[in-house]
Amino acid sequence: MSSDDTLFSLTLHLLLLSLLAIGGVSTILPELHRFIVVDHSWLTNEQFTALFALAQAAPGPNVIFVTLIGWQISGLVGALAATAAMCGPATVIAYAGTRLSAQWQHLKWFKILRSGLVPVTTGLMIASAWLLTAASAQAAPSYAVTAVTALLVLTTRINPLWLLALAAGAGMIGWA
Amino acid sequence: MDMKRGEPPSDQERLQGSPAAQPGILDLFTAFMGVGLSGFGGVLPFARRMLVDRRRWLSPAEFTEVLGLSQLLPGPNIVNVTIYVGARFAGIPGAAAAFLGLMTMPVIIVLCLGAAYSRYGDLPAVANAFRGVSSAAAGLMVAMAAKIAWPVLRSAPAIVVALLVFVAMAILKVPLVWTVAVLAPVGVIWTWWRTP
Numbered sequence: 211m212s213s214d215d216t217l218f219s220l221t222l223h224l225l226l227l228s229l230l231a232i233g234g235v236s237t238i239l240p241e242l243h244r245f246i247v248v249d250h251s252w253l254t255n256e257q258f259t260a261l262f263a264l265a266q267a268a269p270g271p272n273v274i275f276v277t278l279i280g281w282q283i284s285g286l287v288g289a290l291a292a293t294a295a296m297c298g299p300a301t302v303i304a305y306a307g308t309r310l311s312a313q314w315q316h317l318k319w320f321k322i323l324r325s326g327l328v329p330v331t332t333g334l335m336i337a338s339a340w341l342l343t344a345a346s347a348q349a350a351p352s353y354a355v356t357a358v359t360a361l362l363v364l365t366t367r368i369n370p371l372w373l374l375a376l377a378a379g380a381g382m383i384g385w386a
Numbered sequence: 387m388d389m390k391r392g393e394p395p396s397d398q399e400r401l402q403g404s405p406a407a408q409p410g411i412l413d414l415f416t417a418f419m420g421v422g423l424s425g426f427g428g429v430l431p432f433a434r435r436m437l438v439d440r441r442r443w444l445s446p447a448e449f450t451e452v453l454g455l456s457q458l459l460p461g462p463n464i465v466n467v468t469i470y471v472g473a474r475f476a477g478i479p480g481a482a483a484a485f486l487g488l489m490t491m492p493v494i495i496v497l498c499l500g501a502a503y504s505r506y507g508d509l510p511a512v513a514n515a516f517r518g519v520s521s522a523a524a525g526l527m528v529a530m531a532a533k534i535a536w537p538v539l540r541s542a543p544a545i546v547v548a549l550l551v552f553v554a555m556a557i558l559k560v561p562l563v564w565t566v567a568v569l570a571p572v573g574v575i576w577t578w579w580r581t582p
Contacts (some may be wrong), residue, residue, distance in 0.1 A: 229460045230562050237528065241557040241562035256417025258505070260516045263523035270492020271421045271429050273462040273493060277493050286400035289497060293489070300461020304469035305481055307459050309395045324458050326574030329544040330566065332535050334549025339531040340556045352521040364532060373524050374522050381518025382511055 217284040217291060223305050224276060224295035227306065231300070234329035235272040239338035242279065243345065252283050259346035272296065351385055409443060409475050411483040417441060418468055429464050429488075437471060444471070453508035464488070543576045 213267025215349075223245055246252050253261070255317045261282060265275035273296055343356050359373050409417070417436055424432040430453070436446045444452065456466030465485065472484030506512045539545050551569050554560040 223558065227562065230527060230566055230568075231462065234463045236527065239527075240560060244555075244561070245392070248475050256516075256520075259520035259524065261444040261500070262517065263519040264503060265496060266523045266526055267519070268492060268496040268499055269425060269429075270496065271425075271464045271488065273461055273465065273489075274496040276491050281497055282450055282504070286497070289493070289581055293493060295503075297461065297465050297485070300459065300465055301469050301481070301485060303459055304456065304461065304466040305473050305478070307455055307466070308470050308473045314559035316541075320458070322455060323574055324579045326577035327458070327570060329547035329573050330539045330551050331532075331560070331572050332544070332554060333525075333548035334532070335506050335531040335534050336548065337552045340552070342527045346517075346520035346524045352517065355518055356525040356528060356571035357524040360528035360532065363526060363529035370526055371551050373525070374456040374519050377522030378467055378515040381515045381521075384514065385518070 211282065213284060216247070216250075217288055220246075220252070220280065220283060220288070221291045221295045224280075225290055225299060228299040229303075231296075232327055233334065234370075235296075236276060237331050237334035237339055238340050242276075243341050246279065246283075247345070255345040256348075257282060259342060262342060263346075265375065267329050267371065351380075353378060355385075409441070409480075411476050411479055414472050414476060414480050415486040415487035418484045419491060421464075421468075421489040422490075422492045427509070430467070433464060433467055460582075543573075543580070545574045547576065 227238050227241060231353050243258060247255060247258050260278075261278040262275055265272065265278055268274060273293070275294045275358075277289050277293045281289035284291070292375070343353070347353055359377065362368055362372060362373060398530055419431045421436050423426070425513075434449055438446050438449050452467055452470050453463070455462045456470065459466050464487070466482045466541055468488050469481045472481035475482075476483070503516070505510075507516065535548070539548060550572075553563060554565040557560065
């Protein structure tokens with residue numbers, strides 16, 4: 211596949227995913243992984259998880275993970291195309307939504323729709339956590355790093371950036 | 387001055403109100419740029435602090451409503467909130483200004499990080515460090531999933547739907563379109579059935 215074709219099919223898929231990303235970018239990680247790593251082999255597991263880590267280490271919305279994916283696959287054009295594809299449909303719909311929302315809040319079906327989708331987003335988040343853990347694990351100590359980080363986030367108020375920095379150190383001396 | 391939602395202020399109100407009550411395009415751009423630069427791994431809490439506590443553009447109840455809507459709409463939640471707020475105060479130009487404010491700096495920063503990664507990522511020390519960081523970032527995701535799942539997975543229908551979604555995506559690698567097309571209606575209908 212030529213690089214133009216790659217960029218085109220990546221952008222097209224992200225446009226579709228933009229419409230399915232109910233609950234944010236974290237819920238489409240499994241789909242991004244399936245499409246980009248498993249189906250097309252555009253990135254390796256290692257690259258995919260490293261880019262996710264970079265996006266976590268940079269300030270800003272999680273959607274910049276998609277920016278990085280586009281950049282890694284097709285350079286600067288890819289970065290901009292991927293970001294626009296991921297945000298474009300959503301922004302148009304959100305703009306339309308501004309006209310409706312005030313009345314929506316009181317409708318019964320709005321609440322049913324919302325609470326009915328919560329288990330779906332939850333399942334997607336768990337799948338995201340599972341896939342990232344498996345994809346980033348290169349040896350047994352990797353699981354320990356993942357588990358310790360998760361526990362510290364859940365039980366303390368430590369800034370996650372410190373945990374990423376500590377893990378970088380652990381990796382460098384061969385503990386991860 | 388407290389402005390009623392959805393009503394454009396009269397000229398008199400505009401003159402008397404504090405400048406923050408009716409943000410202009412530049413206000414929206416700079417305010418959302420601050421939000422984009424402040425959060426790591428998700429910026430919604432910072433958006434709330436800016437919109438509700440600091441600038442008072444939205445009341446707490448309004449923010450909750452806007453967030454609820456943005457969670458139902460597709461796309462990144464923070465982008466939806468940004469568009470909503472920008473459009474409400476300054477129409478399409480406002481939405482564009484708020485969105486560009488939110489995204490510009492994070493995109494530039496993350497691309498610089500990406501460039502550094504692709505230049506130095508092959509060095510053994512950097513590769514090893516990234517191995518650790520990737521596993522820790524996975525841990526952040528595990529924690530986020532646990533926080534979300536804990537209050538949700540209390541009823542049998544919720545557990546079944548979440549489990550089916552998990553198996554479809556993580557184990558069977560079903561495309562997301564099919565998973566959502568089949569299981570989202572199941573979740574919604576089940577909720578509807580149980581709602582008196």
